[in-house]
Amino acid sequence: MKNILFLFILFFISASSFGQKTLSDLLKQYNTRSIPYISVQELRMLQLNSDVVILDTREExxxxxxxxxxxxxxxxxxxxxxxxxAEITDKNTPIIVYCSLGIRSEEIGEKLTKAGYKNVQNLYGGIFEWSNNDYPVINNKTQETDSIHVFSKPWGKWLLKGEKVY
Structure with missing residues (x-):
């Protein structure tokens, strides 16, 4: 039942996203900013220069x-x-959560904060914004790819660079 409700909500969000003019508008409408954002540029610097845990909150x-x-x-x-x-025992570990756009990841970030993690951030614009800024992504064979799963056609409008996969 929870999955059906979630899919209905995502469908509603997807359908209503057609009226959104910018990514910022979309995120303001659906996120509460309960988890602070980190930009893709900031994450790229962290990824190259420090220890940070990056958690993908999308589906397999x-x-x-x-x-x-x-x-x-x-x-x-x-x-x-x-x-x-069980895997991240230090509650002060810097954790970045992401999904397609940053909506699902905010919810997971809230759950992590409730579990006691103190340094959780949400990737602004998710993997779409990452790809839109020409940062590399890899596939299940650890090869760089231009393909991005966009979940649905309405969500796909936010992916500006890359091959859309449904």
């Missing part, structure tokens, strides 16, 4: 098409904070 079929190098799939529908706690 999305992750298999492409993901940010070094990210770990934790999913959305089957997310378990207990699984994360």
């Amino acid at each position: 079929n999305e992750y298999q098409v492409s993901h940010i190098q070094g990210s770990k799939l934790i999913g959305f529908n089957e997310f378990s904070s207990e699984t994360v706690q």
